[in-house]
Amino acid sequence: MSSSDEHAHSARHPHLAEHFETIQQQDYAARLGMWLFLGTEVLLFAGLFLGYTVYRHFYHATWHACSQALSLSLGATNTVILISSSLTVALAYWAVKVGKRNLALGLLAFTILCAIAFLCIKYVEYSHKFHVGELPGKWFRAEELMQYPAANMYFTIYFLATGLHAFHVIVGMSVLLWVAKGIWKGRYTPDYFVPVELGALYWHLVDLVWIFLFPLLYLI
Amino acid sequence: MTQQSQPSADSPAVYPAVNYLNADRGVKSWLLTLDHKRIGIMYFASVLVMFLVGGIFAMAVRLELLTPGPTIMGANTYNRMFTLHGIVMIFLFMIPAIPGVFGNFCMPLMLGAKDVAFPRLNLLSLYLYWTGAILAISAIIFGGIDTGWTFYPPYSTTTPMTAFPALVGIFILGFSSIVTGLNFIVTIHTLRAPGMTWMRMQLFVWAIYATSIIQVLATPVIGLTVMLAGIEKVAGFGLFDSAKGGDPVLFQHFFWFYSHPAVYIMVLPSMGVVSDAIAAVARKNVFGYQMIAYSSLGIAFVGFFAWGHHMFVSGQSPFDNGAFAVISMFVGVFTAIKVFNWVGTLYRGAIAINAMFVYICGFLFFVVFGGMTGIAVATISLDIHWHDTYFVVAHFHFIMVGAVIMGFLIAIHYWFPKMFGRMYHEGWAMVSASFIVLGFIATFIPQFLVGNAGMPRRYYMYPERFQAMNVASTAGSSLLAFGFIIIAIYLIYALVRGEIAGDNPWKSMGVEWQTTSPPDKHNFAKPVVITKDPHSYQKPGEEVEHVVI
Numbered sequence: 001m002s003s004s005d006e007h008a009h010s011a012r013h014p015h016l017a018e019h020f021e022t023i024q025q026q027d028y029a030a031r032l033g034m035w036l037f038l039g040t041e042v043l044l045f046a047g048l049f050l051g052y053t054v055y056r057h058f059y060h061a062t063w064h065a066c067s068q069a070l071s072l073s074l075g076a077t078n079t080v081i082l083i084s085s086s087l088t089v090a091l092a093y094w095a096v097k098v099g100k101r102n103l104a105l106g107l108l109a110f111t112i113l114c115a116i117a118f119l120c121i122k123y124v125e126y127s128h129k130f131h132v133g134e135l136p137g138k139w140f141r142a143e144e145l146m147q148y149p150a151a152n153m154y155f156t157i158y159f160l161a162t163g164l165h166a167f168h169v170i171v172g173m174s175v176l177l178w179v180a181k182g183i184w185k186g187r188y189t190p191d192y193f194v195p196v197e198l199g200a201l202y203w204h205l206v207d208l209v210w211i212f213l214f215p216l217l218y219l220i
Numbered sequence: 221m222t223q224q225s226q227p228s229a230d231s232p233a234v235y236p237a238v239n240y241l242n243a244d245r246g247v248k249s250w251l252l253t254l255d256h257k258r259i260g261i262m263y264f265a266s267v268l269v270m271f272l273v274g275g276i277f278a279m280a281v282r283l284e285l286l287t288p289g290p291t292i293m294g295a296n297t298y299n300r301m302f303t304l305h306g307i308v309m310i311f312l313f314m315i316p317a318i319p320g321v322f323g324n325f326c327m328p329l330m331l332g333a334k335d336v337a338f339p340r341l342n343l344l345s346l347y348l349y350w351t352g353a354i355l356a357i358s359a360i361i362f363g364g365i366d367t368g369w370t371f372y373p374p375y376s377t378t379t380p381m382t383a384f385p386a387l388v389g390i391f392i393l394g395f396s397s398i399v400t401g402l403n404f405i406v407t408i409h410t411l412r413a414p415g416m417t418w419m420r421m422q423l424f425v426w427a428i429y430a431t432s433i434i435q436v437l438a439t440p441v442i443g444l445t446v447m448l449a450g451i452e453k454v455a456g457f458g459l460f461d462s463a464k465g466g467d468p469v470l471f472q473h474f475f476w477f478y479s480h481p482a483v484y485i486m487v488l489p490s491m492g493v494v495s496d497a498i499a500a501v502a503r504k505n506v507f508g509y510q511m512i513a514y515s516s517l518g519i520a521f522v523g524f525f526a527w528g529h530h531m532f533v534s535g536q537s538p539f540d541n542g543a544f545a546v547i548s549m550f551v552g553v554f555t556a557i558k559v560f561n562w563v564g565t566l567y568r569g570a571i572a573i574n575a576m577f578v579y580i581c582g583f584l585f586f587v588v589f590g591g592m593t594g595i596a597v598a599t600i601s602l603d604i605h606w607h608d609t610y611f612v613v614a615h616f617h618f619i620m621v622g623a624v625i626m627g628f629l630i631a632i633h634y635w636f637p638k639m640f641g642r643m644y645h646e647g648w649a650m651v652s653a654s655f656i657v658l659g660f661i662a663t664f665i666p667q668f669l670v671g672n673a674g675m676p677r678r679y680y681m682y683p684e685r686f687q688a689m690n691v692a693s694t695a696g697s698s699l700l701a702f703g704f705i706i707i708a709i710y711l712i713y714a715l716v717r718g719e720i721a722g723d724n725p726w727k728s729m730g731v732e733w734q735t736t737s738p739p740d741k742h743n744f745a746k747p748v749v750i751t752k753d754p755h756s757y758q759k760p761g762e763e764v765e766h767v768v769i
Contacts, residue, residue, distance in 0.1 A: 017409070019335035029337040029410040035400045040440045047444040047474055051459065054470055137458030150465025156457045162450070 006101060015192050027194045031053045034198045038205050041168075045209055048161045052216060055157060065217060066145060068155035069134060071125060073194045075218040078121050079210065085114030086207040089176065093200045096138040099190045108180045111203065115173040122166055129155070136160075158217055165209050222598040235641050239327025239738040253337035254367075255741060259346055260325030261639065266346075267321060270312040277305035279701060282694040288682050295536040295680040299366035300381075302358070302678060307386060311393050312353050314624045315482060318489035319435075320349070322631045323428045325639060327404060327733035329739065330422045330532030332413025332748030341399050346707030348396035355389030365633050370475060373468050375458040377452045378436045383624040387450040389767055397485070399709065401435025404428055413731075415750035422730055422754045423512050429490020434481045434523065442478035445471065467533050476527035483620055488516055491558055497634045498562050498729040499755040501577050502569025506611030506755045509559035509643075516578025518554040522547060541600050548598035555591050559584065572658055575649035577631050581624035582657035590619025593668070608678075611671030614664040622660055625717060629656070629707070636711070641738045642718030648710040696713035729756050 004210035013023040020026040035203045056063045088107045095104035133141035136159050179199040188196050240257045245591065250258055280301045282292045293301070328336055336342050365386050367376040378381050408429050412421070421429075449471065451457050458464030460471040499506045528536055528544030536544075562584065571577060586688040593615040597603050606612055637643050670689040675682055682690070724733040729752075735744050 017339075019333065019337075020338070027408055028745060029406050032409055033338060033402055033406045036436055038407060040398055040402070040436055044440040044444050047448075050474075051470060054467065054498070055465075059465065123337050125738075136455075136465055137461070138456040151466045152458060156459050160451075160457070160459070 062148040263320035274308035333411035352393035401432035423495035424492035503510030504569035578653035586622030609671035613668035637721030644714035650708035659699030
């Protein structure tokens, strides 16, 4: 890799890989790659959304009754938390771009705290579900919902969708930690901030998935 | 690096002293390489091993079906054999074969690029492939898997056998496939050399582009599907279990939403290989370049909306069946556009009669015959008769396997001198090519007939009256295996002792041939500027020079 630096490109950007000609080209590649990756994420969740739609159509009354069993206040709190974290991550990106390093770190720290708060609230919700037996498939034992056909299926979808989403929250949090470390070490500056942008994009996706999950599972 | 000879040079062939194969030495320099060419070579070795494994399973199945009763194995072993044959050949051989090997090796060269956009991700995709392969094959050790490659519930979630490692393996292979596709799309968008406009890209690049789109968009769905099937098997969530209110047909929709487009992940790169090689073999510019390029995208697009034709007897509504049938037939339209243009390319070309040409003829035969039977099985009333019979088995072996194997073999013969700088023995190549094409026909024509007569697929035993056809099919498969053994021998010989090929033995106009063979570690000695249209064979004798300072 480093052997190519002898090509006498003295003005070569320090973060430019050898197989790219310009930093713009490299940035474009990174962004395009990220957007494609986000597309695959959407399709990954799409299957679960389809499953939700199909079973909602099959068992309409069950879906209605079971969504009442979820805690609207906890779900709404989590929604507010995630939307705020999306705002702060976007502001952190802006702060890196204009060179406000400490502000960026503070905003990212707040974002990561939001992620942790989200997971804690999710834990409270999950442990309640475990307690009353509102669980998927063969584990389902919530007596007051037994009268509805296939109530277990609602919780199958609920746990699969929110579980997959929670996994993405954890991944997104790790990505943001890694980005924060880069800012801390002075790696990302107004000269080179694309990785921050990509991390923020990923976090927005995590947020966006929840923005669809919340009304589908809690509200309707 | 010195660029020793240009394609115009008729001087004795020169083997470049320093090239990507010997620039760095040692196992580590291979396992940690970021060079797309070396990753391509490692894919090459890996998919060949997988092809051998899948081929052994196939021969086991064919031998078992030699007689109506038990022949060489028990019924359970037979079920595992055809399942593993399917899984290995589809997920471990055909899907990664041409993109992984030749997409990696040739596509950046064809763009005039130094590497793919994300070299580390490229290496990651290879490691994911190895991990997935080990997991999928480890299913044998953990007690085997007998669900067929389609994993339909409720059987796959209730079978006593352990489907789980194979499902995890396929999940990981899906990641490998996504990473490769994503990398290729970004490469094609961002790393085209100056002057390389979209309409100057070689048709192989177009085919890889269309393939990558399918890989990126469809593969996440199979990832989710096998994940759900695995959870279902282990934890009993009941998502596809009708006893718990689940819908097994939903699994089929999920599965085929990926697995039908996956057919085009397999066959489109092969069509790309043929588009490139046919121009070199016929020494003629590709007829209808834009039509072939756009029809690749057309197949990729339409392929996403055809999956329901696998489920005509699964309880879809007649309207859905009709819609899926019509959309499926559109694939035939786009394929026909390609076939007519390939034939138009051959017309009045200065055709070289060599092994590649034999495979091209075989390819055209399999695509047309397999494609026509595809239109037939997309016709609902006929499909109800043929569904799950050997007719369908023969159909997809023709269109999918036949086309992919032909394309893969054309690619091997066309780019072998590019990869290794050495030439194989043309005479033996012709002999084995004839064996393979004839062997393939002899294997699967009897299966069409026996399927039409009513023999179901995946059955361990069959009535006496089907035996003659099964013996013919097994005999054909032996011929096929024999052809592959000859190829293995002469290619290994060529690798060690083969004549030095020179930079451009085919006098091809492809950009990948404008550098040394084997190429330098950094691909081109000089910055590449593209000044001509692709496959510019219009003026015989004129040598096109792509590489200028």
